[in-house]
């Protein structure tokens with residue numbers, strides 16, 4: 001009984017240690033801003049304009065690449081990589097206006113915001 005309790009504590013401690021030590025390494029230069037809009041339940045009409053937003057409240061001190069890019073994804077597959085919805089804006093802006101492309105209607109679209117690395121919104125719907 002005592003042993004397993006001690007083991008549990010030791011495991012917990014190790015898990016915490018792993019989180020704490022992994023944090024700063026990731027945070028040093030990889031900025032993966034969480035997308036805050038569009039979110040689950042969002043419906044966009046093809047051709048309309050919207051501000052994609054993402055959380056910039058916790059950026060790393062140094063960012064290796066501060067140029068952002070926004071790409072549409074459908075069913076988890078990035079669409080039109082050669083023609084992003086937006087690019088070359090400052091990733092620390094936290095917002096960028098895009099025009100919804102004239103794509104087929106669907107409820108498995110997501111917006112991916114790339115800084116150093118990509119971060120996808122939840123799936124949302126595009127209608128036309």
Ligand SMILES: *[C@@H]1O[C@H](CO)[C@@H](O)[C@H](O)[C@H]1NC(C)=O
Nearest residue numbers: 048049050051095096097098
């Ligand atoms: C996006 O945000 C900017 C700044 O707040 C605002 O001027 C613009 O009208 C917004 N665009 C849309 C489509 O809401």
